[in-house]
Amino acid sequence: MRPMDNAPDPLAYIAVNKARWDERAPAHAASADYGVERFRADPTHLSDVVRFDRSRLGALTGLRGVHLQCHIGTDTLSLARLGARMSGLDFSAESLRQARALAGDAVDFHESDVYAALDVLEPGGYDLVYTGIGALCWLPSITRWAAVVAGLLRPGGRLFLRETHPLLWALDEKATEPVLRYPYFEHAEPLVFEEYDTYVATDATFTHGGSHTWNHGLGEIVTALLAEGLRLVRLDEHDSVPWNALPGQMTESADGEWRLTEAPERLAASYTLVAVRD
Incomplete structure (x- = not known):
């Protein structure tokens, strides 16, 4: 992705990002990469992302949970x-339409920006708050997110x-080897991109290319949760992610995860964090 030279007002991020996700949701649901047909054919099928963390999730039976930024609902x-x-x-109505078509009555879906979650969900009502791959980069403030989680x-x-x-x-995803290009720590102004592709295999074409994103350092994420009274109980860093995040630099492994082709131990590519509200 290439940032544009002049970033617009960050307050416009919701409309820009929502248009992007609304347009891409049908293509994601139709792509084999999300495996929607496998979900329909096999009632025991799980997403690759959830299966990766199955041993860390522990027993879930009877827990009341909410998945923030759930997209088309496979996780x-x-x-x-x-x-x-x-x-x-x-926040994407089209993503939720696809999610409801997939999950039926098994999941209760709500349309809202994550920062307004406490307006549509029961405060203090959940045993589990789940957030998956590729969610936090769409939010400008990690402290506001942590307050929602705690709430x-x-x-x-x-x-x-x-x-x-x-x-x-x-x-830099355009480089031929790992090279730092974008901010690591949270930044006030968004990174603004204009690209008309997506991360799944699809023949669909898109007219909404804009996106506004932010990074948040791992220490900032942990500190924000601690400040809201959560207790960190687990933090595992992984050398893999479930998509080809650095084309030309990564190779897919047998577990469906992508790692640096050369010396994957150089890169912490994803992490799993568990925190408890005492």
Whole structure:
């Protein structure tokens, strides 16, 4: 991705990003990369992202959970299939239309910006708040996000987060080897991009190319959660991500994850974080 020279007002980010996700949701649902047909054919099928963390998730049966920024709901439905009573929240109406078509009555979906989640979901009503790969980069403030997470969790409830590592987001995806290009720490102005592709295999063409994104350092994320009274119980860094984040630099492994082709131990590409509200 290439940032534009003149970034517009960050307050415009919701409309710009929503248009992008609304347009891409049908293509994502139709792409084999999301495996929607596998979900329909096999009632035990789980998304690759959830399956990656299955041992870390522990027992979910009977837990009330909410998946923030759930997109088309494949991870949300996977958590429901593991026994949780799941809700999903996303700001994209078209993403939620695809999610409801996939999950049916198994998941309760809500349309909202994540910062307004407490207006549409029950404060303090959840045992589990889940956020998956590629979500936090769409939010300008990690402290506001952490406040929402804390507000949704009941005492003893936990946040489960698997995310792209901020080190990976800081790398130049156009380079032939790992090179730092973008901010690692949270920044006031968004990175503004204009690109008309997507991260799944599809023949669809798109007219909405704009996106506004931010990075958040790992320390900033942890500190924001601690400030809201959550207790960190697990933080695992991984050398892989579930998509080809650095084309020409990564190779897909047998587990469906992508790692640096040369010396993958050089890069923390994603992480899993678990925190509990005492």
